Amino acid sequence: MERMLMKGNEAIAEAALRAGVQAYFGYPITPQSELPEYMARELPGRGGVFLQAESEVAAINMVYGAGGAGARVMTSTSSPGVSLMQEGLSYLVGAEVPCVIVNMVRGGPGLGNIAPAQSDYFQATRSAGHGDGRLIVLAPSTIQEAADLTILAFDLAERYRNPVMILGDGILGQMMEPVSFPPPVQRQRDLSWATTGAGEGPRRLINSIYLDPDELEQHNLHLLEKYRRAQQEEVRWEAYRMEDARLAVAAYGLAARVARSAVDRARAQGIAAGLLRPVTLFPFPVAAFRQAAEQVRAFLVVEMSAGQMVEDVRLAVEGRAPVRFYGRLGGVVPTPPEVVQQIEQLAAEVAP
Amino acid sequence: MKQVTARPKVLLDVPMHYCPGCTHGVAHRLVAEAIDELGIRGRTIGVASVGCSVFMYNYFDLDFQQAAHGRAPAVATGIKRVLPDRIVFTYQGDGDLAAIGTAEIVHAANRGENITVIFINNAVYGMTGGQMAPTTLLGMRTTTTPFGRDARQAGYPIRVVELLNTLRGPAYLARVALAGPGNIHRAKKAIRRAFQTQVEGKGFSLVEVLSTCPVTWGLPPVEAVRWLEEHMLPEFPLGEFRTPEPREAVLMPLGGGKEG
Numbered sequence: 002m003e004r005m006l007m008k009g010n011e012a013i014a015e016a017a018l019r020a021g022v023q024a025y026f027g028y029p030i031t032p033q034s035e036l037p038e039y040m041a042r043e044l045p046g047r048g049g050v051f052l053q054a055e056s057e058v059a060a061i062n063m064v065y066g067a068g069g070a071g072a073r074v075m076t077s078t079s080s081p082g083v084s085l086m087q088e089g090l091s092y093l094v095g096a097e098v099p100c101v102i103v104n105m106v107r108g109g110p111g112l113g114n115i116a117p118a119q120s121d122y123f124q125a126t127r128s129a130g131h132g133d134g135r136l137i138v139l140a141p142s143t144i145q146e147a148a149d150l151t152i153l154a155f156d157l158a159e160r161y162r163n164p165v166m167i168l169g170d171g172i173l174g175q176m177m178e179p180v181s182f183p184p185p186v187q188r189q190r191d192l193s194w195a196t197t198g199a200g201e202g203p204r205r206l207i208n209s210i211y212l213d214p215d216e217l218e219q220h221n222l223h224l225l226e227k228y229r230r231a232q233q234e235e236v237r238w239e240a241y242r243m244e245d246a247r248l249a250v251a252a253y254g255l256a257a258r259v260a261r262s263a264v265d266r267a268r269a270q271g272i273a274a275g276l277l278r279p280v281t282l283f284p285f286p287v288a289a290f291r292q293a294a295e296q297v298r299a300f301l302v303v304e305m306s307a308g309q310m311v312e313d314v315r316l317a318v319e320g321r322a323p324v325r326f327y328g329r330l331g332g333v334v335p336t337p338p339e340v341v342q343q344i345e346q347l348a349a350e351v352a353p
Numbered sequence: 354m355k356q357v358t359a360r361p362k363v364l365l366d367v368p369m370h371y372c373p374g375c376t377h378g379v380a381h382r383l384v385a386e387a388i389d390e391l392g393i394r395g396r397t398i399g400v401a402s403v404g405c406s407v408f409m410y411n412y413f414d415l416d417f418q419q420a421a422h423g424r425a426p427a428v429a430t431g432i433k434r435v436l437p438d439r440i441v442f443t444y445q446g447d448g449d450l451a452a453i454g455t456a457e458i459v460h461a462a463n464r465g466e467n468i469t470v471i472f473i474n475n476a477v478y479g480m481t482g483g484q485m486a487p488t489t490l491l492g493m494r495t496t497t498t499p500f501g502r503d504a505r506q507a508g509y510p511i512r513v514v515e516l517l518n519t520l521r522g523p524a525y526l527a528r529v530a531l532a533g534p535g536n537i538h539r540a541k542k543a544i545r546r547a548f549q550t551q552v553e554g555k556g557f558s559l560v561e562v563l564s565t566c567p568v569t570w571g572l573p574p575v576e577a578v579r580w581l582e583e584h585m586l587p588e589f590p591l592g593e594f595r596t597p598e599p600r601e602a603v604l605m606p607l608g609g610g611k612e613g
Contacts, residue, residue: 055460056456059427062424
């Protein structure tokens with residue numbers, strides 16, 4: 002298979018093209034602008050639609066229109082842009098329109114900076130805008146994984162008729178790594194629900210309004226059932242050196258790469274550490290953490306935020322083991338020695 | 354006996370939810386007649402907006418997408434770009450189009466997006482209970498301008514067609530009024546021409562339809578029509594402001610507001 006050296010943003014764009022994306026709508030924001038730029042160059046020549054919207058609000062609503070009309074569609078942005086897209090995301094979730102959203106997270110809150118961060122975890126995993134709705138959230142740790150998960154994201158979006166978010170960060174978007182792409186797969190797509198204006202059969206409606214509370218409750222229960230199914234079938238995670246681990250480091254994305262190095266260094270010092278890396282942030286790998294809690298003496302959650310995923314770890318572990326948190330903020334990336342120090346400290350505290 | 358009129362095929366035979374005297378029913382019929390006459394029923398997709406007309410998809414035998422407040426032009430853009438051979442239209446009120454959705458309408462128009470916009474201007478927020486709209490007239494009382502709209506506090510009524518007419522993107526821009534048979538006839542011609550513009554691939558078309566809201570205006574339907582003629586027409590002049598050929602702006606009045 003052909004291997005190419007690519008920037009993360011460009012690898013995601015190329016993966017989306019090979020996944021058969023038909024339309025891209027977006028608004029420029031650092032540190033993800035290579036993605037729309039790649040689409041502007043490549044998509045029209047491959048029979049697709051590229052349009053730079055007047056705002057993130059318009060972009061996500063264009064996604065809603067194109068997705069509702071049955072196209073494979075995506076957008077990409079970074080943190081302040083995702084905040085603006087929350088309105089449209091709520092409608093996409095409510096009307097069950099599939100699409101893919103890439104969020105290359107930068108430091109916040111507010112305008113923050115353009116350095117890599119993980120402080121959008123809550124925004125990504127808790128609720129897609131107002132109302133009881135969720136995104137399926139995938140968190141790549143390498144550029145190869147970013148490409149693979151992008152292809153998966155389109156399939157999941159259509160399987161669940163729900164928006165899927167690729168949650169990366171500024172470094173993942175900007176750095177270069179070798180990447181290869183699987184051959185394109187011909188997909189059977191069910192568009193029996195889409196407003197294609199084909200004039201055949203009964204008229205179709207893309208909508209999220211249910212004035213009758215009982216009806217809306219039924220719709221919400223239907224969405225919850227979908228998420229329950231995703232929790233059974235779509236949970237993904239990586240366990241690294243966990244076989245005999247007595248202490249588990251939990252991290253995702255870029256922070257997991259740092260944590261992995263820290264685990265190796267701790268092992269070299271005789272500390273039996275391992276890494277649990279969620280790949281799906283929603284649905285969260287609850288069972289993997291619960292199982293690990295029977296084995297390890299403690300968890301150390303490492304994040305580039307004030308502590309967001311740590312809540313999901315605590316919920317999964319349910320008090321079976323202590324959960325410690327270490328985070329850096331504002332776009333600061335933790336270093337392996339910092340994390341090793343945290344591991345050493347925790348190992349000393351929980352030693353038998 | 355010769356039948357001279359009938360229910361448009363695309364308009365379903367179901368009761369509408371609009372208040373007595375509301376002109377949404379008339380506007381719906383004019384849209385339906387245009388779709389029937391142009392023979393585009395089998396390839397038209399509607400975008401319903403927030404406000405009283407959110408349920409318009411219950412009355413049209415067409416595929417519909419419902420859009421968030423003000424975002425219908427963006428939603429229509431998304432649909433039209435991936436299905437360019439379909440006819441895509443939005444139907445938006447003044448709060449939706451001229452307040453929260455100002456950016457979306459300006460940029461869709463400026464791109465010359467090949468969609469049709471039916472813009473219902475009744476100078477007030479109807480569904481939310483009669484608050485000030487961007488098109489509320491100076492001195493007009495609403496629930497949020499209880500002493501009458503004061504320009505120093507709330508600015509001026511926005512003339513949407515004139516605003517969009519400063520852009521190079523639009524192909525067809527017109528303002529009509531649902532007041533009296535003559536005006537309604539001209540409104541029908543303008544709406545049909547707007548759809549025709551899209552069918553011919555000439556670009557963005559918008560028809561502003563001056564309408565009544567008897568309930569929030571606190572007027573009986575007939576008096577509401579008279580109020581429209583007396584107060585809205587001086588503020589919002591009727592006519593075709595832009596036609597596809599020539600591309601330059603030309604003011605071609607469709608006719609006066611008052612019917613004898």
